Amino acid sequence: MKKILLTDRQLPTRWYNIIADMKTRPLPPLNPATRQPATPEELNTIFAEELVKQEISTERYIEIPEEVQDIYRIYRCTPLVRARALEKALDTPAKIYFKNESVSPAGSHKPNTAIPQAFYNARQGVKYLTTETGGGQWGTAIAFAAQHFQLDLKVFMVKVSYNQKPYRKLMMNTWGAEVIPSPSTLTQAGRHILAGDPDCPGSLGMAISEAIEMAVRHPESTKYCLGSVLNHTLLHQTIIGEEAVLQMEMAGEQPDVVIGCFGGGSNFAGIAFPFLRKNLTGGAHIRVVAVEPASCPKLTRGAFRYDFGDTAGLTPLLPMYTLGHDFIPANIHAGGLRYHGAGAIVSQLLKDGLMEAVALPQLETFTAGMLFARTEGIIPAPESMHAIAAAVREAKKAKEEGISRTILFNLSGHGMVDLYAYEQYLAGNLTDEEYMPENTIERG
């Protein structure tokens, strides 16, 4: 069999909360003013209450509401695919499987958390959502989800992306969202920035500031939402791994290694945590590998400490591997991986030696991504190419060692709306980008 499919009836009905199985639990977020743990009440001003409950929950499993399952079924369960054509091209004894999250409406795994976030907000009576988006994967996903629950959505999109990625903006418009190039004149933060620099190209940090400011201004009717990093976004993504565990069992396989690309942690956690459960509670020894870009190596070269989640310093302090919240990553095409820190759970797992991390250079990821497109027929997102490239490394190692090995990676998204990156690669204009620790807001 090439594809292992699950029927609608086999959709998992619970998310997996790995915190329940961690011997050392992640440290709490801190209120930056008091340095005391942030209270649920403080978090409730920004996020829906149910999401805050999930953020701090220690329950092992959390039920997926029927209404969320219904919308999941628009694209879930997603296929598990044996990459036979890729294996053949690599002439490897390894078996390579991938979980295909690119089949969702937004073309990535992001709707897995966008749908429950929109649902819980709507159920609480929230009318308006605000968020930010860089490359646009998260913005399209939450636009899709918000219109399903009749929520009015404003997306602050980093201005340089807004101009470079018109198709992403159009997808959001198609799903009824308002997309605002950031910095904008809608917020105090935006006006302040524009007063200093009318041509400012924007940044993710600035867009977060604008989105949070707009939510805080009307806390009863308006909430903010975030597509990665936080515990509840990782929780929702475990639907990926829960399906994959079932599908690997149907294929009669146990993976030796599970791989996901790493930005804020959501797609990696999604595929990896349900397999990590086998290690934490079942005595299995599955290697779990997060793949980050060499130019933004928080997991392999960052420090473990409290830091802000955003550039401007508006969020609570989070315990994380970080390059510093003022670090500006090189302008690689994998925009979704250009984030300075890792979420609290993943940082703790890495610190405790329960997972691995590897940093890959851009050109290697594109070479692997192109091979994947030509063999398996799916044009991968530049982010997902990192997982592919790590899988290719494992497959080549298996060949060198003459050992079979079962590799599973998460294809987090397709690259059809981001083909400009391919043009650069095919024209030979793409380069590897270095990690430049001195490149920060202050000094950069």
Added chain:
Amino acid sequence: MKKILLTDRQLPTRWYNIIADMKTRPLPPLNPATRQPATPEELNTIFAEELVKQEISTERYIEIPEEVQDIYRIYRCTPLVRARALEKALDTPAKIYFKNESVSPAGSHKPNTAIPQAFYNARQGVKYLTTETGGGQWGTAIAFAAQHFQLDLKVFMVKVSYNQKPYRKLMMNTWGAEVIPSPSTLTQAGRHILAGDPDCPGSLGMAISEAIEMAVRHPESTKYCLGSVLNHTLLHQTIIGEEAVLQMEMAGEQPDVVIGCFGGGSNFAGIAFPFLRKNLTGGAHIRVVAVEPASCPKLTRGAFRYDFGDTAGLTPLLPMYTLGHDFIPANIHAGGLRYHGAGAIVSQLLKDGLMEAVALPQLETFTAGMLFARTEGIIPAPESMHAIAAAVREAKKAKEEGISRTILFNLSGHGMVDLYAYEQYLAGNLTDEEYMPENTIERG
């Protein structure tokens, strides 16, 4: 159940040749010089021999080679989906199902015939393929297929599309094809046109002329291929309907009406013919409806006669409903439906009253397509919107009549690489386009 899935093992292994069941078989193609039926030898100079055999075959079923099945399994079987969210939005008693062909590598049904065409050419020892593409759906599909069989592919892409649709060109490049804006200096035909008009924007007819000329020049090593209209392309597409017949049975349903959009006939035939078989041989009474744009109404307002398949008059004469091979359709966004004629089989079926045709205005199709995107989460191609709009009409009629009805339509492709059309619609710039019979090469 929302989705009816088939496993890899359930992939149909035969294509259905409807000619075997037609009381009145389609008339043969004619050599324009002699007005005698074109011989297989004449057709072999342009097309692979096995494809010519299939073009004139009267066998009911033709086996799908194992090598083709293997590549089909990259994306097939495709899901059959119950459009519950769309039904709810329409508040209709009708049940609406769609076959989701948008999940293929190229984002449409086109690989269904691209893969066998590339396979048969490669098996015959052909090294080079030439083809043309307008909007780019066919070009991307044959690029994907050609690189799987190590065929060198040149795609002549209508110059105005080449400039307007860079993402389509990049997809073809990613799959290793050379894309040439047409008219080009590579052919005598192209040079002749450019000598008269250096800024000529090109047309599908000109691109066909260039592709055929390049193939005829080296008939041993090089063949031409076409993505629609011909009998063998329709044959290959019946994999869609063969799967859908199985899936509707699994759902416990028999469709009352089966709908496909109509350009040259390939996706329509693909979904419809296996259901028409039930009418022709099993006494069923399933309505089968082809949907064309109001501005290019060959099925509803064309004449049934012999005409050329291309603008320049290089192909054999084909028996078809046609608006005249020199007719220039209005510049609607559904580029794949801007074709002057219908294939020989469909024309005969329509003439014999065995199917229906309807012509829909552009704005109605976009309104329906937008509703579909917002409910079912898939952004449809402008071509596929025609099938959606016809399904919506049927669902509304069912509501008016207070009768349940089972509707099945083919979602031939997604529109993610063609979002410019959505921008025009959302900005209120889209208009209905009239049928202008006087708009021809000579008089237009």
